[in-house]
Amino acid sequence: MTVTTTAGGTETITETETETMTAYENENVTAYGDGGGPTADAPHFWQGAFIGDEEAGRRLAGLPGAVEAALGTVLETETVLAACDALAPALLDPEHPVHARLAALLPEDEDPAALLAELGHHLGRRELTRKLRRELGSAAPGRLNRPDPRESVYEAWAPVGMVAHIAPGNAATVAPLSIVEGLLAGNVNVLKTSSADTLFPQALMAELAALDPSGTLAARIVVLRFGSSRQEWLRLMCAPADAVAVWGGEAAVEGVAAHVPPGCRLVEWGHRISFAYLTADAWSDPAALDALAEDVCRHEQQACASPQVVYLDTEDEAEVFAFAERFADVLAARSAAAPPPGARDGDARAGDRGAERDPAEEAELTTTELVARLEEHLGLTRVFAAADRSWRVMADTRSPLTASPLHRSVWVKPLPRRRMVATLRPMRRYLQTAGIAGSRTDMAELSRTALAAGATRVTPVGAMLESYAGEPHDGVYALQRYSRRVAVQADPARFATTACLDDLARPVVLPAPSGPLLGKEEVQERNGRVGRADAELYFHSGGSTGAPALSLFSYDDYDTQMHAAARGLLAAGYDPVGDRTANLFYCGGMYGSFISFFSVLERLGGVQLPLAAGPDHRATARALIEHGATTLFGMPSYLWQLLHAERDALRAYGGLRKVFYGGEHFTPEQQRVLKDEFGIEVVRSVTYGSTDLGPLGYQCTESSGGVHHLHADLHAMEILDPDEDRPAAPGETGRLVFTTHARRGQQLGRYVIGDLGRAVPGRCPCGSRAPRFELQGRTGDVVRVATYFLNHRRFVALAEERGGHRGELQILLGRGEVRERLTVRVERSAGTDPEGLREVFLAGYPELRSAVAERLLDVAVEAVDGAALDRSPTSGKLRSVVDTRR
Incomplete structure (x- = not known):
């Protein structure tokens, strides 16, 4: 294949190359829609379409406006990662149609399988995420988060704007990888390839852009193919650039530098x-x-x-x-x-x-x-x-x-x-x-x-040509050269609970969930296929709804999740400067709560007393008082027992101000007791999450009950009808389904975690644009008894609102000699009246009353000590329903 340049600057492509590109176009009729692939007459890829020289020249004249329009839309890092990760397997598979299309455009002296495999390796999520973490410190470096949670200062890596890439000839992987680096930094990228190069970079970028249905990627990619004699094109290409990356020797760099405008960053990747x-x-x-x-x-x-x-x-x-x-x-x-x-x-x-x-x-x-x-x-x-x-x-x-x-x-x-x-x-x-x-x-x-x-x-020696993901190149990090470090200093009083400034400005838009629904059994089966390189941290669930399940994490994913949970705590009103926190979650047996919130407090820089939940309430209370604890983290059932067991000492101390709970819920009546009798001012969820997926939601200072914001930078959420696999009606309760985008070596998409909830419409008064939802209990809390469906939460509400009950409540299901038996076990207190509560339940729950009237069910209420209630041995969490019928 040869290319010649005429005196007028136009290029003549030989018949051999024309045949190659025509063949590519015929194989590619569905890859890019109606536009087809690159051809001799349309060798340039411009924001999603292949165009010819005349159109490229016209668009170059309007390049500044095109760049400004593209930068008006935010490019989420996850969009880039998802598209690259979807393209990588095709490049690694010689039988894939994409592999065949691209291989046909490689130079004859290249090994197509080896070169595409190299690209596929570099474009995988694992490598790109590692590169992001190493070079920019985070897998989502563009979000304005607090580098120090104790200060109301927000920093992020922002794109420089537009990067012009002047690629070397005869280096097929350099140009596309440079564009990917520019995309990871959020830039608009304009690439010049040599007139002697094939159309491989254009085709590869078209394949990548096609994997983003939103079109955001395509809007940030322009690939032009022209010779060095077209100096006017080079000038137009560099004029609106904020950075120009050029490969080659001193002569090549000098030739490009002449077109670099003042203030533009010149990134030299010269000969070494x-x-x-x-x-x-x-x-x-x-x-x-x-x-x-x-x-x-x-x-x-x-x-x-x-x-x-x-x-x-x-x-x-x-x-x-x-x-x-x-x-x-x-x-x-x-x-x-x-x-x-x-x-x-x-x-x-x-x-x-x-x-x-x-x-x-x-x-x-x-x-x-x-x-x-x-x-x-x-x-x-x-x-x-x-x-x-x-x-x-x-x-x-x-x-x-x-x-x-x-x-x-x-x-x-x-x-x-x-x-x-x-x-x-x-x-x-x-x-x-x-x-x-x-x-x-x-x-x-x-x-x-x-x-x-x-x-x-x-x-x-022997490894001079080896490299690793995120390695500095010629003494610098490429992603930092294509980025700016930006900062926003905010009023500490007004932004005390704002962990991420972007949440006030725009919602996070992640790729839409797809694929089949997954339950716990499918996720556990997939865990067995996770490679050891990605299984660095092992956790067991508490087992409150069944046998403990195993969850696997890489340390990178764990770190991402702990930072997210830390941001959620700031939104909930945690003060890393003033709060002195006792970590009273359960520890041991591979259970993750204590360890996780130790990590969260470490990232917040908060003062921590890592006590863990234990049976010696007196010793725990003594430690709280001696070290001036103001804030408690823990399970509601344990915290309730601790506070009541050491009621006199803790009330006399009077220093407790905040309680952040997880795993269960404090009922409204229990929260009233905490505030009225113990002087606690803030009672909120420490996080909403699962052992499998990590933190899913968080409360803000405007949230109450089961209302949470979604960690939208980590997960996408669906609410499906309780009985059918379709979206629930707006405002109606349905099954919560989560798709996580921040897990290495695992695909946890559309996971039905067993919780019920409903979407909360409108923007939250706290100002955050993160979606809100309200938890409505677990699917296991709704049980079929004597042909009726009964809900544990309904019993709790009736006991509090009509029966004056303040403690915990558990339902025990069994079979009697004649009919099924439902026993409501309530925590005993001085005023507990079991028979009175039985009448409250029958009067306030029509389905329960009908089951008893039809002689299908026996109902009893028992008052027991809190310690006698059935709990998970790992987490200490109260089992809301204990079904012994099976």
Whole structure:
């Protein structure tokens, strides 16, 4: 395939390339809607459509307006992650239609399977999330959160605006990955590819954009294909840019820099030089030489991290020449076993890659080797080269860094470690990787020296071309170069309970849930398939509604969830500066409440007394008083027992002001008791969540009862009809279904967690735009008894409102000799009247009264001590319904 440029700047594409693009278009009739794929007449991808030169020129003139319009819509990081994660499996699967379409557009000298697999690996959620965390500190870096919860200051990473990417030729993965980095930072991205490149970047970006039905991604992607002679196009492309990323040598950077407007950030990804450094022990080790040969031969030294010079920790010229001869033998053996790409049997110049080298490369190889051979007569050099010119080792007694002509050509030079900084520092702007071979102590000492000399990364020899997700490139993080760190300082009094400033401005929009509904059994079965790399933290549920279930988390996901729960507590009125908190959740047996809220308080920077729930109420009360606790975290049933067991001491102390509870509910009557008798001012949910999914909702200062805001940056929520798999009517109670978007190695979509709730319409008085819902109990709280459905919450309401009951209440179901039996067990107090409560239930619950009148059910009320009620052994949570009929 060849491309020529006429004097007028227009490009002529050969018949071969036209046929390739036409074939791609025919295979791609459904991939991009009616627009089809890239063609010879429409080689540019502009915000979701393929267009020709004339239209591209017209749109370039209006690029500033297009950028402003695109930036008017917020791009959620999750939108980018979801699209990339959906594309990645297609790139990894050679049988996938997307794989076939893209492979057809790759250059002939590329291995399609290997290149697409590399891209698929980098575009997976795991790698991109790790990159975000490492470079920008969070998987959602664009949200204005408090870096210190104790201050009303909000910070975020914001896009610079528009990034112009000037891609290098013949590097198929660089351009699309640079656009993905720009998208992760939230920018509009305009990419220029070479006129000699295929249309692979355009097609790949079109595939990615097609995976976002909202069109937000497409609005931020423009890919243009034009030659350097079109200077006017380059000028128009750079004029509205806030950052220009350019790959290439100094000449390429200078050519682009001329078009960069004042104040625009120029991000240079220029050519770099790397070197290997071997100590005396290492250069005599055959394994070290084999590893060095791997670094030299891999990618034919075309990568910036490829070693061009091998330095030896010596001043002895004889050792340099001896090592060069030994290393030449290693290169010869490797080349014989695996000749360079492009080698042909019977070709005397097999290792020379024939047509893959241009005349300039050939000239540089010949000249460098010839000059080195001439200097042998002066005793300065010694050259060891293959007869077929497939490799060459050039020993040189002079230490200064010398660029290699590449293609398995390497210099060997002496450089005592004490002279490393002085010798290499003059070339510091060009240095990149130092591959070091030596002892553990050598590695530590030489790493510091190499970094001081100007290297930006250090690796072991043999791993110079290896990389990891989120690794700095040329000494900087790419995502930070494409972002701005922004801050908002707010009035502490007015924003004390605002954890995320964005929640006041706009709702979070995440990809719509899809797929089948999942129950607890399906989720448990999926847990068995979670890889060990993603199962770093194991939790058991409390088991209050059945056998304890296992939940698995990565530490990254756990950290994300704990930060979310911390933001929810701020919204609920927790004060990390003034509150002194006793963590009284249950601990042990892989139960997560105590550990989780220890982590939450740690992230809030709040004062914490990690006491945990225990049977010695006196010792717990003593600790609360001695250490000045003002705030209690715990299960309602435990806190209720503690407060009443140590009533006199805690009332005399009088320092308790806040209670944040979880796992159960304090009834309105119980909350009145806490406030009237113990002086507690705030009683709110610490969080609403599940062991499987983590925090799902939070209360604000305007919330009461079971009303919560959704953690909309983590989850999407549906409310489905109780009996059918369709949305519940507006305002009606239904099954709560959650889809989480922040879990590594797990797909927890459309999880029916067993709770009932209803949507709360309208915007909350607190100002947050996060959706609200009201909990209406668990599906297990509604039981079928004697042909009727009875609700535990109805019994609680009747006991409080008509019977004056203040304590806990539990329903026990069993079978008598003749009919079913329902026993309401209530916590005994001085005024408890079991028979009176029985009459209240029969009078106020028509279905219960009918079941008794029809002789289908026996009903009794028993007063028992609170400790006698049936509870989960792990969490201490009260079991609202105990069904012994099964």
